[in-house]
Amino acid sequence: MSPASFAAAFAVGLVLAILLFLAVVSYNAVMSLRQRIDKAWANIDVVLKQRHDQLPALVSAVRGLMSFEQDVLTQVARARAAYSPSQPIPDQAVVSEETSRAVRSLFAVVEAYPQVKADANVLDLQHEIERLEGMIADRRELYNDQVYRYNTRISTLPTMLLTPLFGWQQRPYFAADPGELTRPSTQL
Numbered sequence: 001m002s003p004a005s006f007a008a009a010f011a012v013g014l015v016l017a018i019l020l021f022l023a024v025v026s027y028n029a030v031m032s033l034r035q036r037i038d039k040a041w042a043n044i045d046v047v048l049k050q051r052h053d054q055l056p057a058l059v060s061a062v063r064g065l066m067s068f069e070q071d072v073l074t075q076v077a078r079a080r081a082a083y084s085p086s087q088p089i090p091d092q093a094v095v096s097e098e099t100s101r102a103v104r105s106l107f108a109v110v111e112a113y114p115q116v117k118a119d120a121n122v123l124d125l126q127h128e129i130e131r132l133e134g135m136i137a138d139r140r141e142l143y144n145d146q147v148y149r150y151n152t153r154i155s156t157l158p159t160m161l162l163t164p165l166f167g168w169q170q171r172p173y174f175a176a177d178p179g180e181l182t183r184p185s186t187q188l
Helices: 001-064 070-082 087-111 120-154
Strands: none
Touching: 001 070, 001 087, 001 120, 070 087, 087 120
16 A cells, blocks of 8 residues: 555545544534433423422412402413323423413412411412422523523534434424513512
């Protein structure tokens, strides 16, 4: 083998090694981001379930104290019933926002009833729901950050060359309605 053909073979081998290295690094980075997204979603799901479990207790505590505001209680019950962890993420985001809106309505009505505002059980449940709402917002932000990183990664070089090969798809954000961007007020 002549020195020129050895140099050419070495150069081709080096280029192939670099391309293989980039492909492996890109693949591993995308897999890591996918795992982070799945973990972030699982964390959101845990808090959504906790809120789902707390709502009946809140409705029960309030129902006995305010007998003629059934519309608001029905809204909360309907929003709770719409929750399904098996729905796609965009659908769960819509249900989550509807539930938050119903809870805010309930808290606004509670403000008008001094006997309800003074009930310790209602106060405890209200604070717990407020804490869960804050956790949902924080975890949604983390989830969306991971989705942003993943979607950016599969859309940029060199990873975008692997995207069709592995069938990677953009992941959906856990998006809030523009009108739902404020946290519910639960101050009594």
